[in-house]
Amino acid sequence: MNVDELLAAVAAGKMDLNEAKTWLKKLPYEDIGVAKLDHHRSLRRGFGEVIFGQGKSVEDFERIFRAFHERGEAILSTRTSKEQYAAVAHLDGAIAYDSRSRILTLKGEAQKKPPVGAVAVLTGGTADLPVAEEAAQTAEFFGAKVQRFYDVGVAGLHRLLDQLEAIQEAKVIVAVAGMEGALPGVVAGLVSVPVLGVPTSVGYGANFGGLSALLTMLNSCSEGVSVVNIDNGFGAGYSAAQMNRLMASEE
Amino acid sequence: MNVDELLAAVAAGKMDLNEAKTWLKKLPYEDIGVAKLDHHRSLRRGFGEVIFGQGKSVEDFERIFRAFHERGEAILSTRTSKEQYAAVAHLDGAIAYDSRSRILTLKGEAQKKPPVGAVAVLTGGTADLPVAEEAAQTAEFFGAKVQRFYDVGVAGLHRLLDQLEAIQEAKVIVAVAGMEGALPGVVAGLVSVPVLGVPTSVGYGANFGGLSALLTMLNSCSEGVSVVNIDNGFGAGYSAAQMNRLMASEE
Amino acid sequence: MNVDELLAAVAAGKMDLNEAKTWLKKLPYEDIGVAKLDHHRSLRRGFGEVIFGQGKSVEDFERIFRAFHERGEAILSTRTSKEQYAAVAHLDGAIAYDSRSRILTLKGEAQKKPPVGAVAVLTGGTADLPVAEEAAQTAEFFGAKVQRFYDVGVAGLHRLLDQLEAIQEAKVIVAVAGMEGALPGVVAGLVSVPVLGVPTSVGYGANFGGLSALLTMLNSCSEGVSVVNIDNGFGAGYSAAQMNRLMASEE
């Protein structure tokens, strides 16, 4: 029974009013007002489910993965270990694993559509690549067209400036940097689109596990920079894809 | 002389090659490739200039304000003190000062256009209002249509849920919160648009000047949250306006 | 119109079903399932409303206070400045202000009932008194019988042990301490009831605004200690009153 049926039953005198009231109180949220709570879920569902692999035992991972798999859903799993991958590699469907980004995917219908928009993913150095790939592949999984600009850190400014024209064509920029973390601020000063800063834990000494890069990005003097957690390539990729999709119909 | 003229002069044999080479070396960046550097500036210029009032002496503030004023530009000045306002209040044009947000504006043509899109600015409590207003008024200055949802913190969840439908109509959400700072994460779980978290220094004890709210937002489990510096309403308002404008033609 | 009336109207055929469904979607949460959200509010309301004075302008404070006052509700206002008190002192009713704890109260019916249970409030030193009084008076406002044991810090253990028998009669203990903050741990080792530790910012040097006492309490080796924020006497008093009331019918 849903709200329509309930109201019909009440109108038809087939249901006691107290019973109806009780039913309404217990009504699953998705059937009335609070169904809005799931709005974003249904929206996202078209793009598949997400599993955060880190900290999950191989057994737990396999069980969760299978549950989604059986429902025939596309799956994006981040921070997946090789052992976790091995546990599900034999399942049906195009399961792919990228050891650098530790992203495991099972693509669905949504992933077969042509990508839209333009997301640029930049890194300061080569050591930031795993985080950058997590961002890039996440954005791709959620439908974005992604272009990579790696190793364009501010210590050699010409590397960045050489690529500037191409970078300026992006609608959203993800700038990944460790150590001093100055890349997002410098880039944001050169473009007119949102820049998502991703501090990485790359470095040593007083970088304190990425804190130095995080603080740099939060204190950026350039307008247009917002920041996600240290090493959170997934979060940046998701946000970039979300912004990109909302901007895409602009063209 | 610009690049076109130079090349014409060279082609016409009117210019010595060494002289031409020297000229090219000194060429202002805006005339050749690196002119891209100013791309964002010209874009933004239409919306007026920005002055960060804090830490500037009244004399310095007045001098900078006058310089912009004389060029006839629209001006947004953030963190402006009453003394700074007093020093320029007598100048021509519609100079307005809001003591709560400490924003001083001199509106130009761009500010007279009808606002576009939909930016929602939320606060956890009433004490977050100054920062929220800085965000809201900044976004409005840069052309966004802004709706305010104040005092909808997670300690009384019904206040937030009551307004959810209206909030979900925004294209970009700015969520301002101090103390525990959980608002952006909770909101992001209920919507499908970007959420910009603004931690505030509101609170006491172990909030350490806003650090607690900042860390909460950075560690949000909800996808779609990115964060700006503590109390940085301007930064959030700017980013929100930027995203909003890029999404606005979507409709 | 409420749910009962709606259902009656539907049953009587006086209301269109679509209209009814729309109404249900917009139904204020307190009328159906989500009314549970307000469960605690209605429960607490009997004891009056709470205003956090700190950071509110005198004007804002007065406006909020008046709104509650006009509804005839009892009011507990914490961290109230003398200026805020002055702005409402002339209003009707028994408005009282304690400058040490900065608590302002307008007592209602609930506050006239005899207090129940037994809450003990301890301090390590005399400088912790303002926070301790905030806790004690908050607990009293919410109906608890409170006994104070001040200046029983662990640097002079006999002061604590001399009072131990009386302390052990409490159902809930609030232990307030700055500097080293060892009091809650030592007390918890001597009693069998919950101890709420309140670190204070009292001290200097490496106490870092109360951090030292906070860490001490969180790391207590004694079972039964839980902790609230630095200087958060209100939070401890509220929790103590809540626990005390739930235990009170035990006798």
Next chain:
Amino acid sequence: MNVDELLAAVAAGKMDLNEAKTWLKKLPYEDIGVAKLDHHRSLRRGFGEVIFGQGKSVEDFERIFRAFHERGEAILSTRTSKEQYAAVAHLDGAIAYDSRSRILTLKGEAQKKPPVGAVAVLTGGTADLPVAEEAAQTAEFFGAKVQRFYDVGVAGLHRLLDQLEAIQEAKVIVAVAGMEGALPGVVAGLVSVPVLGVPTSVGYGANFGGLSALLTMLNSCSEGVSVVNIDNGFGAGYSAAQMNRLMASEE
């Protein structure tokens, strides 16, 4: 000889006064006033002894465990390694080990009694389970009836709201959460019983080993939240059981 006998001997002139005075000075604390020191111990003893396994060598662990075992006492050992378990697994009695929570128990008479009250243990995510189970099993060991509500984090608010009615039936709530740690604050806003927040070290980047969740909980805007150390499931379970028992006779 106890105090009674001493006094009798003195009254009977059978004991020299100086000898009596000396005896009184050395009197074990448990025989006079300071025996109160042991009040909580004897109270707790009925529920068995507690061993903190972490950091103890297998040899030390076995020796301590045996000592309690020989006295026929019930034992709760937390943070027990598999090696430590192996060293005592062969001993008499129902020794059980749970590898997820790392709790090892030897149940006694107290543990055979029916549990009382109602403690709810909630987690934000599945990765918080080990800490939550430490809390839940500790509370059960000390006599509480425990109900688990796992994976109800604030990123998907409907998961929490769906269970709200059941959660509201608890007398004490333990809310376990890592990363942003917003769960205890949100829950406390929905219930009228004490909420014990347990921050976990689950997360990465700027969660700084649980610091982010800890600060969030300490800064909660909701009344009724108190906090234990990061990952301290035992402490929360103990406090919850203590509160629960003190409230239990209420019914």
Next chain:
Amino acid sequence: MNVDELLAAVAAGKMDLNEAKTWLKKLPYEDIGVAKLDHHRSLRRGFGEVIFGQGKSVEDFERIFRAFHERGEAILSTRTSKEQYAAVAHLDGAIAYDSRSRILTLKGEAQKKPPVGAVAVLTGGTADLPVAEEAAQTAEFFGAKVQRFYDVGVAGLHRLLDQLEAIQEAKVIVAVAGMEGALPGVVAGLVSVPVLGVPTSVGYGANFGGLSALLTMLNSCSEGVSVVNIDNGFGAGYSAAQMNRLMASEE
């Protein structure tokens, strides 16, 4: 009645045994075993009482000061404000106030005895003087002979080495330093007596209120250094006097 009298009364049959037992239970700790708790107090009492002025209202300060004053005791009050001093300046006896160290004293018999031993108080710079004087005058109040060696910081090593011979005659050394805080470690490498390091909050930038000097001293490679809290001249002076007195009879 004391223990002797009680026992006599019991022996004489003048006291009921139950009454005696009750009396013993309530016996002030100082009369039996736990009287040891006061051992240090009685010892210290000969040297007068200590009041920590900081954070006390003028009224509270005056009340406490008077209480000691009326009992005819010597008084050492640290961190005393001018206002606090003014409130008691008119009382009988030789009340003296030193505005640099903010120490207020009322000397008693103990302070009239000739000082013993040899405590050296060193500072790195002139800005460390207030803390150093607090240490020196505290040590003098508690009976130590004190010699001052100011402005002998390690940035000009010859200043320290020039005085080395005199410094080496001390039995206990208090080394006060801010900024880099290297003095205690360097001195300890040159002497064979205990060095008490006192970090001061003197400095700016990354000294973080004395944290830099504190960490330096804690990490000293020289044996024989122990440390007190930042700016805690009193603590160092007290400890130095205590050690000095225990060593003094050596000569």
Next chain:
Amino acid sequence: MNVDELLAAVAAGKMDLNEAKTWLKKLPYEDIGVAKLDHHRSLRRGFGEVIFGQGKSVEDFERIFRAFHERGEAILSTRTSKEQYAAVAHLDGAIAYDSRSRILTLKGEAQKKPPVGAVAVLTGGTADLPVAEEAAQTAEFFGAKVQRFYDVGVAGLHRLLDQLEAIQEAKVIVAVAGMEGALPGVVAGLVSVPVLGVPTSVGYGANFGGLSALLTMLNSCSEGVSVVNIDNGFGAGYSAAQMNRLMASEE
């Protein structure tokens, strides 16, 4: 008597050998080996003495200033308050005070020589000026030729690149920046001379009093950057002058 005279006396048999040995033991360090300790002092003396004004009472400041003044020495006083300046303004000689940098100077012969070398002082923003001026004027006091490049922060890269050629002519660069502090790293990537980074406390929120800029500079990916304390313009100016002088004879 100096070493020469002593040895002569010994050789002439005018001095007892034991007496000579004793004298040698007490010999002021500057007369034999340890005289090296003063090597740098005598070197620096030619450039005048330095007084750190901050934290010194007006009386102390005046007394120290007078002592140097009477010896006819040039004086550089940093962090001097207006009150300190007023206390010595009437003294003989060209005493000058700059309220922005808070530097007070009494120039001597050394300051009248033409400056040598080339030190460039850069700032990220206008708010960094006081620190930059402290650096620039310090370097000038110690004989360096200084060129200022202010407001060339990385948020508007073209401002920096426009001035690059001139900046590249410096022998030593002092780069002063607050907030994100990226300037020294970006500059060092564009030049081949030492860059001294000076983090400033300019900013708000998560800049934590300059910590963000400090960490950025320490983590710079560009070779050739070394860092001084937050706001330590004097230290950078001194080091720059020292390096500049050592390089100056190169030309």
Next chain:
Amino acid sequence: MNVDELLAAVAAGKMDLNEAKTWLKKLPYEDIGVAKLDHHRSLRRGFGEVIFGQGKSVEDFERIFRAFHERGEAILSTRTSKEQYAAVAHLDGAIAYDSRSRILTLKGEAQKKPPVGAVAVLTGGTADLPVAEEAAQTAEFFGAKVQRFYDVGVAGLHRLLDQLEAIQEAKVIVAVAGMEGALPGVVAGLVSVPVLGVPTSVGYGANFGGLSALLTMLNSCSEGVSVVNIDNGFGAGYSAAQMNRLMASEE
């Protein structure tokens, strides 16, 4: 040639004065004034040499150990690994290794003398034993009579009070504690001798590697506490032995 011989040669006219002056400048410090620098060394030498094993390769360790060994000196090596011990175990002399404290000793004549004085070493819990043993054995190596009082933490105050009389007989107390670290402060309030606090890294969560215990001890309200670095049992043992020896002749 030494100073005596030099002076004799000069007096005898056998040495040129310039040559003599040069020789004096290069004179090893131990032969003239600065020989004081070695005062403490010669003093300590009687008790043997100290090697800090941690971080040294087995080869380096063996080489250093052998160098001391060959000079026939007593050796105390702290933080020695089993591998380091194995590398020197075969050498002559009574080489002993304690795996709990990781102390390796080669006792000399000084270690055969009867111990003097009275040092008490206390721990809060059993996990603090390795650090406590490092302190105790270090103190013993340097000649102190040591008595151990382990597992007397403040969570069970009776355990401490039961032993109080014996503890009060010490001349110096080393109090070792992790987690909350309250032991030194509580003990210092009960005795009249110096208490050296040793924070340990024992604990988890918000103890931050011993920081919680360190801050607690630094903020102790009890006079007479000074603190060494986290886990620095050696430093405390050394200081305790030093104080103890200086006090020992008192008896």
Next chain:
Amino acid sequence: MNVDELLAAVAAGKMDLNEAKTWLKKLPYEDIGVAKLDHHRSLRRGFGEVIFGQGKSVEDFERIFRAFHERGEAILSTRTSKEQYAAVAHLDGAIAYDSRSRILTLKGEAQKKPPVGAVAVLTGGTADLPVAEEAAQTAEFFGAKVQRFYDVGVAGLHRLLDQLEAIQEAKVIVAVAGMEGALPGVVAGLVSVPVLGVPTSVGYGANFGGLSALLTMLNSCSEGVSVVNIDNGFGAGYSAAQMNRLMASEE
């Protein structure tokens, strides 16, 4: 085609003006004005390329190394693992690996030139050697003459003073120290040349991974100290070589 050829072609009418303009826009920065960007690179190139080994997979490392190797360039690789070394050890040329400093070099022509100037590298203890060797060998690779002064920490000041004369002959000093990190400040007080402080992570407890030494050096009271990141021997060695070379022609 370069700028000269382009201009010639334009002058000769062989090139279309629009084409020329396009070409100029895309001109590699090194050919016109911005070629300054590469100034330092070409300068440095003579001394070989630098690879930061840490965090690179063996495959990535080998690929990058080969690329440089094939171009016949000299190579300095820091933080190289044994595995990385093994992967390239078989290549042509004099490839050398130092396991203590983890520096791998392939020397080129520049490295065969005689070293110039005078860089002194000092360490506080033997455990600082790996970092010091990284600094020393880096400086040597870039052409500096380096002298090592190891184990001259301030805990035994005579060790430092004994070597002072030799140290004072350096043009640049690199002072490497862990734990308390006081060495650079003490040394800078004794010399008149720049001192580069390198904090190391050597130590334990409250050294917090080198933070204590870092803060000490930043807060040094001695003029002339600048600091690089914790354990950043390479950075110090590079800066020292750079300064040294710029000073070298002075002689």
